[in-house]
Amino acid sequence: SQTIHQWPATLVQPVGSPLSLECTVEGTSNPNLYWYRQAAGRGLQLLFYSVGIGQISSEVPQNLSASRPQDRQFILSSKKLLLSDSGFYLCAWSAQVPGTGESPLHFGNGTRLTVT
Protein backbone atom coordinates (compact mmCIF):
# COMPACT_ATOMS: atom_id res chain seq x y z
CA SER A 1 0.00 0.00 0.00
CA GLN A 2 1.02 3.58 -0.50
CA THR A 3 2.35 5.69 2.33
CA ILE A 4 3.54 9.25 2.60
CA HIS A 5 6.10 10.43 5.11
CA GLN A 6 6.61 14.04 6.04
CA TRP A 7 9.07 15.46 8.55
CA PRO A 8 9.65 17.07 10.91
CA ALA A 9 6.27 17.17 12.67
CA THR A 10 6.99 20.49 14.37
CA LEU A 11 9.63 23.13 13.79
CA VAL A 12 10.47 26.44 15.43
CA GLN A 13 12.82 28.63 13.43
CA PRO A 14 14.02 32.23 13.82
CA VAL A 15 13.30 34.84 11.19
CA GLY A 16 15.98 34.84 8.50
CA SER A 17 16.96 31.20 8.97
CA PRO A 18 16.74 28.62 6.16
CA LEU A 19 14.06 25.94 5.88
CA SER A 20 13.97 22.45 4.47
CA LEU A 21 10.91 20.22 4.77
CA GLU A 22 11.01 16.79 3.20
CA CYS A 23 8.28 14.50 1.95
CA THR A 24 8.62 11.00 0.51
CA VAL A 25 6.06 8.63 -0.94
CA GLU A 26 6.27 4.84 -0.94
CA GLY A 27 4.35 2.21 -2.82
CA THR A 28 3.63 4.15 -5.99
CA SER A 29 5.54 5.51 -8.95
CA ASN A 30 5.30 8.77 -10.88
CA PRO A 31 2.87 10.43 -8.47
CA ASN A 32 1.70 14.00 -8.63
CA LEU A 33 3.13 15.77 -5.60
CA TYR A 34 1.86 18.87 -3.78
CA TRP A 35 2.77 21.28 -1.02
CA TYR A 36 -0.11 23.03 0.73
CA ARG A 37 -0.08 25.54 3.55
CA GLN A 38 -2.83 25.99 6.08
CA ALA A 39 -3.05 29.12 8.22
CA ALA A 40 -4.68 28.69 11.62
CA GLY A 41 -8.40 27.91 11.29
CA ARG A 42 -8.36 28.36 7.52
CA GLY A 43 -8.53 26.32 4.36
CA LEU A 44 -5.58 24.95 2.46
CA GLN A 45 -3.62 27.01 -0.03
CA LEU A 46 -1.74 25.23 -2.79
CA LEU A 47 1.89 26.34 -2.90
CA PHE A 48 3.60 23.97 -5.35
CA TYR A 49 2.64 21.18 -7.67
CA SER A 50 4.82 18.64 -9.48
CA VAL A 51 3.99 16.08 -12.16
CA GLY A 52 7.52 14.67 -12.46
CA ILE A 53 11.18 14.94 -11.52
CA GLY A 54 12.39 18.50 -11.86
CA GLN A 55 8.94 19.77 -12.89
CA ILE A 56 7.62 22.31 -10.40
CA SER A 57 4.69 24.68 -10.75
CA SER A 58 4.43 27.55 -8.30
CA GLU A 59 0.90 28.63 -7.50
CA VAL A 60 1.57 31.78 -5.49
CA PRO A 61 4.50 34.20 -5.39
CA GLN A 62 6.30 33.85 -2.11
CA ASN A 63 9.44 33.33 -0.15
CA LEU A 64 9.46 29.56 -0.63
CA SER A 65 10.70 27.16 -3.30
CA ALA A 66 10.23 23.47 -4.01
CA SER A 67 12.31 20.76 -5.63
CA ARG A 68 11.74 17.19 -6.73
CA PRO A 69 15.16 15.53 -7.01
CA GLN A 70 13.70 12.02 -7.17
CA ASP A 71 10.40 10.59 -8.36
CA ARG A 72 8.96 10.17 -4.87
CA GLN A 73 10.71 12.95 -3.00
CA PHE A 74 9.44 16.50 -2.66
CA ILE A 75 11.27 19.21 -0.74
CA LEU A 76 10.04 22.60 0.41
CA SER A 77 12.73 25.18 1.06
CA SER A 78 13.41 28.75 1.97
CA LYS A 79 16.68 30.66 2.15
CA LYS A 80 15.37 33.16 4.70
CA LEU A 81 12.17 32.61 6.66
CA LEU A 82 9.68 35.40 7.30
CA LEU A 83 7.20 35.64 10.18
CA SER A 84 4.42 35.20 7.62
CA ASP A 85 5.79 31.77 6.70
CA SER A 86 4.41 30.34 9.94
CA GLY A 87 1.70 27.76 9.37
CA PHE A 88 0.85 24.13 8.91
CA TYR A 89 2.49 22.62 5.84
CA LEU A 90 1.03 19.56 4.24
CA CYS A 91 2.56 17.38 1.57
CA ALA A 92 0.26 15.28 -0.58
CA TRP A 93 0.37 12.88 -3.49
CA SER A 94 -2.13 11.69 -6.07
CA ALA A 95 -2.00 9.10 -8.79
CA GLN A 96 -1.64 10.29 -12.35
CA VAL A 97 -4.88 9.22 -13.97
CA PRO A 98 -5.25 9.38 -17.76
CA GLY A 99 -8.28 10.86 -19.40
CA THR A 100 -10.85 12.54 -17.21
CA GLY A 101 -10.38 10.21 -14.25
CA GLU A 102 -9.93 11.79 -10.86
CA SER A 103 -7.69 10.70 -8.06
CA PRO A 104 -7.97 12.00 -4.51
CA LEU A 105 -5.04 13.62 -2.76
CA HIS A 106 -3.48 11.66 0.08
CA PHE A 107 -1.84 13.82 2.70
CA GLY A 108 1.07 13.44 5.05
CA ASN A 109 0.69 14.27 8.72
CA GLY A 110 1.92 17.82 8.25
CA THR A 111 4.64 20.06 9.69
CA ARG A 112 3.70 22.80 12.09
CA LEU A 113 6.17 25.64 11.46
CA THR A 114 6.52 28.56 13.84
CA VAL A 115 8.79 31.40 12.78
CA THR A 116 9.86 33.54 15.74
Add this chain to the structure above:
Amino acid sequence: AQKITQTQPGMFVQEKEAVTLDCTYDTSDPSYGLFWYKQPSSGEMIFLIYQGSYDQQNATEGRYSLNFQKARKSANLVISASQLGDSAMYFCAMSHQGGKLIFGQGTELSVKP
Protein backbone atom coordinates in the same frame (compact mmCIF):
# COMPACT_ATOMS: atom_id res chain seq x y z
CA ALA B 1 -12.46 31.66 -11.55
CA GLN B 2 -12.82 28.43 -9.64
CA LYS B 3 -14.13 28.83 -6.11
CA ILE B 4 -15.37 26.67 -3.24
CA THR B 5 -17.64 28.13 -0.56
CA GLN B 6 -18.50 26.62 2.81
CA THR B 7 -20.86 29.00 4.59
CA GLN B 8 -21.02 27.22 7.94
CA PRO B 9 -17.98 27.99 10.11
CA GLY B 10 -19.31 25.69 12.84
CA MET B 11 -22.04 23.10 13.29
CA PHE B 12 -23.39 21.13 16.23
CA VAL B 13 -25.16 17.77 16.02
CA GLN B 14 -26.46 15.37 18.59
CA GLU B 15 -24.85 11.95 18.67
CA LYS B 16 -26.67 9.41 16.45
CA GLU B 17 -28.40 12.11 14.41
CA ALA B 18 -27.66 13.00 10.79
CA VAL B 19 -25.98 16.26 9.77
CA THR B 20 -25.51 18.07 6.46
CA LEU B 21 -22.45 20.19 5.74
CA ASP B 22 -22.94 22.67 2.93
CA CYS B 23 -20.63 23.25 -0.01
CA THR B 24 -21.17 25.29 -3.15
CA TYR B 25 -18.74 25.71 -5.99
CA ASP B 26 -18.14 27.74 -9.09
CA THR B 27 -16.20 26.58 -12.13
CA SER B 28 -16.16 26.97 -15.88
CA ASP B 29 -14.55 23.56 -16.41
CA PRO B 30 -16.90 21.06 -18.05
CA SER B 31 -15.32 18.18 -16.12
CA TYR B 32 -14.37 18.36 -12.47
CA GLY B 33 -14.37 16.37 -9.27
CA LEU B 34 -15.62 17.21 -5.82
CA PHE B 35 -14.04 15.85 -2.66
CA TRP B 36 -14.63 15.96 1.07
CA TYR B 37 -11.87 15.69 3.65
CA LYS B 38 -11.93 15.37 7.44
CA GLN B 39 -9.26 17.03 9.57
CA PRO B 40 -9.22 15.94 13.24
CA SER B 41 -7.45 18.06 15.84
CA SER B 42 -4.26 16.07 15.17
CA GLY B 43 -4.04 17.77 11.78
CA GLU B 44 -3.98 14.99 9.23
CA MET B 45 -6.29 15.29 6.24
CA ILE B 46 -8.42 12.22 5.70
CA PHE B 47 -10.11 11.64 2.35
CA LEU B 48 -13.81 10.78 2.80
CA ILE B 49 -15.69 10.80 -0.48
CA TYR B 50 -15.48 11.78 -4.15
CA GLN B 51 -18.07 12.81 -6.75
CA GLY B 52 -17.32 13.23 -10.44
CA SER B 53 -19.19 15.91 -12.35
CA TYR B 54 -20.51 13.36 -14.83
CA ASP B 55 -21.53 10.78 -12.24
CA GLN B 56 -25.26 10.16 -12.43
CA GLN B 57 -25.64 8.86 -8.90
CA ASN B 58 -24.69 10.50 -5.63
CA ALA B 59 -21.58 9.03 -4.07
CA THR B 60 -21.81 7.07 -0.82
CA GLU B 61 -19.11 5.70 1.46
CA GLY B 62 -20.41 4.05 4.59
CA ARG B 63 -22.03 6.74 6.74
CA TYR B 64 -20.98 9.46 4.30
CA SER B 65 -23.01 10.49 1.29
CA LEU B 66 -22.64 13.40 -1.08
CA ASN B 67 -25.78 15.25 -2.13
CA PHE B 68 -24.70 16.45 -5.57
CA GLN B 69 -26.96 19.00 -7.26
CA LYS B 70 -25.15 20.03 -10.41
CA ALA B 71 -27.61 22.69 -11.54
CA ARG B 72 -27.33 24.41 -8.18
CA LYS B 73 -23.56 23.81 -8.04
CA SER B 74 -23.77 22.29 -4.61
CA ALA B 75 -22.08 19.21 -3.15
CA ASN B 76 -23.24 18.84 0.42
CA LEU B 77 -21.86 16.14 2.70
CA VAL B 78 -24.35 14.14 4.73
CA ILE B 79 -23.11 12.20 7.74
CA SER B 80 -25.63 9.73 9.10
CA ALA B 81 -25.74 8.42 12.67
CA SER B 82 -23.13 10.88 13.96
CA GLN B 83 -20.50 9.58 16.34
CA LEU B 84 -18.33 11.44 18.83
CA GLY B 85 -15.33 10.64 16.67
CA ASP B 86 -16.87 12.64 13.83
CA SER B 87 -16.00 15.87 15.64
CA ALA B 88 -13.47 17.56 13.35
CA MET B 89 -12.98 20.15 10.62
CA TYR B 90 -14.50 19.18 7.28
CA PHE B 91 -13.25 20.57 3.99
CA CYS B 92 -14.91 20.53 0.62
CA ALA B 93 -12.55 20.62 -2.37
CA MET B 94 -12.77 20.74 -6.15
CA SER B 95 -10.33 19.55 -8.75
CA HIS B 96 -8.84 22.23 -10.95
CA GLN B 97 -6.58 21.93 -13.98
CA GLY B 98 -6.24 18.18 -13.67
CA GLY B 99 -5.06 16.99 -10.30
CA LYS B 100 -4.84 20.14 -8.22
CA LEU B 101 -7.49 20.71 -5.57
CA ILE B 102 -8.83 24.00 -4.30
CA PHE B 103 -10.34 23.94 -0.83
CA GLY B 104 -13.13 25.72 0.99
CA GLN B 105 -12.57 27.38 4.35
CA GLY B 106 -13.96 24.42 6.26
CA THR B 107 -16.75 23.67 8.71
CA GLU B 108 -16.02 22.68 12.29
CA LEU B 109 -18.39 19.92 13.36
CA SER B 110 -19.00 19.20 17.03
CA VAL B 111 -20.91 16.06 17.98
CA LYS B 112 -22.64 16.28 21.36
CA PRO B 113 -23.20 13.19 23.54
